[in-house]
Amino acid sequence: MVSRGTPAMSMAGNLDPWQVSSELRVDIFLSQPREASVRLWNAARNVLNEEERQRARRFVFDRDRDMYVFSHGLLRLLLARYMVADPRELTFASAPGGRPELVSPSSAPIRFNLSHTDGLVGCILTQKADCGLDVEQIGRVDYRHLVPTALAPEERSALLGLAEADRPDRFCEIWTLKEAYLKGRGLGISYPIRNISFSGFDGNRRCRVVGDERDDGSTWHFWSRTFAGAYSAAAAVRTQRDDVKFSATFIEDLP
Numbered sequence: 001m002v003s004r005g006t007p008a009m010s011m012a013g014n015l016d017p018w019q020v021s022s023e024l025r026v027d028i029f030l031s032q033p034r035e036a037s038v039r040l041w042n043a044a045r046n047v048l049n050e051e052e053r054q055r056a057r058r059f060v061f062d063r064d065r066d067m068y069v070f071s072h073g074l075l076r077l078l079l080a081r082y083m084v085a086d087p088r089e090l091t092f093a094s095a096p097g098g099r100p101e102l103v104s105p106s107s108a109p110i111r112f113n114l115s116h117t118d119g120l121v122g123c124i125l126t127q128k129a130d131c132g133l134d135v136e137q138i139g140r141v142d143y144r145h146l147v148p149t150a151l152a153p154e155e156r157s158a159l160l161g162l163a164e165a166d167r168p169d170r171f172c173e174i175w176t177l178k179e180a181y182l183k184g185r186g187l188g189i190s191y192p193i194r195n196i197s198f199s200g201f202d203g204n205r206r207c208r209v210v211g212d213e214r215d216d217g218s219t220w221h222f223w224s225r226t227f228a229g230a231y232s233a234a235a236a237v238r239t240q241r242d243d244v245k246f247s248a249t250f251i252e253d254l255p
Helices: 038-046 050-057 062-083 153-160 164-185
Strands: 024-031 091-094 100-104 110-117 120-127 131-137 196-199 206-209 220-227 231-238 244-250
Touching (some): 024 062, 024 131, 024 231, 038 062, 050 062, 062 120, 100 110, 110 164, 120 231, 131 164, 153 164, 164 196, 164 220, 206 220, 220 244, 231 244
Parallel strands (some): 024 244, 110 131
Antiparallel strands (some): 091 100, 110 120, 131 231, 196 206, 220 231
16 A cells, blocks of 8 residues: 555565564554545445445435445455455454454454544554554634533643644644543543543653543553644554554555
8 A cells, every 4th residue: 555654564465564573563544535546445345344335325424424434444454454364354343332343353463443534534453452543633623612621620721831823733632642542441432531631742642540440541652643734643552561663654545
């Protein structure tokens, strides 16, 4: 597949990406459906199973149907590349909380997550570790209405300390980080997100969770980027390892 910038991994032949490095690889793939080739669109449509096709037909609006088809087809294509498998034969099940997980091939140690917003699809794949990904369109909603309910007090103070022009990007970065963390844990939007606080935006992102005996955020690694001034993407991976390597690739075509 064709990428812009540094590729996250070679997609040629039967290369097993987990054998490339001893590091914990976290590969993030991003694609803009409007920029994708006809070949990639056709491949995404052709690998969906009957249940997914039926669900796609139930969407009222074409844009929602197209986004569902493209994002779920792309996920199948990427997973199949990792496992050297037929993308049509992959099967999924919902874990507690609704997070999809790979059922077959059952021996695959791959964990993944999928996210999309208007104009951008994102997939994250890694080995064994819980992971989450969120992509959002910057400025899609007025962040000022969400600050009181979405940000912890220290996040709000830090945000207000920025120039007004920088606040939408920072708010969207915080929001996507929180969403990625929650998706990695398999939790929904009912979680009190003001209990999650992010800092370290000048270097390594740090997470602190209060009031939750199950997880305090300390065992997670985070990645976030802004693309073309229009989109924010964030990833979260739970692991005790320190050798975590995030890589991002844009996909526009099949090889």
